[in-house]
Amino acid sequence: MKEIFIEDKQKYLEDNHPCGPIPELDHEMVCIHCGKLFKVGDYKVIEEDGFAYISCPDAPECDGTAIDWIVLDQIKPKEGP
Numbered sequence: 001m002k003e004i005f006i007e008d009k010q011k012y013l014e015d016n017h018p019c020g021p022i023p024e025l026d027h028e029m030v031c032i033h034c035g036k037l038f039k040v041g042d043y044k045v046i047e048e049d050g051f052a053y054i055s056c057p058d059a060p061e062c063d064g065t066a067i068d069w070i071v072l073d074q075i076k077p078k079e080g081p
Contacts, residue, residue, distance in 0.1 A: 001060055004045040004052060012045070016054060018067055028072050031056040033064030037072065 006012045010025055023029065025041030034056060042057040043066070056064035 001046055001048045003059070004047050006045050009041055009043070013040070013043070013054065016052070018054070018065075023069075023071075029069040030072055031058070031062060031064040032068045032070060034058050034062035036062070040069075 013025070014022055017023075023040045025039065027040045028037060029040055030037050036056070036058060038057045044055045044057055044059045046053050046055045046059050054066040056062040056068070058064075
């Protein structure tokens with residue numbers, strides 16, 4: 001596993017985002033794997049087994065990728081008893 005340096009992160013995101021609407025670099029998201037809040041522009045690109053993944057900024061400690069990110073206001077609090 002190795003990190004790939006991306007010079008134009010917005011273009012890379014537009015060309016390689018796996019699904020849904022493409023977020024802007026200044027949007028705040030939460031990774032559902034590690035639970036951390038981050039700005040999209042802090043993402044990393046990790047290459048593993050010949051594939052490059054748009055990954056959580058906490059990679060490689062976190063194995064979340066772009067499909068594991070949600071917009072902060074989409075998180076609904078759990079209802080208590």
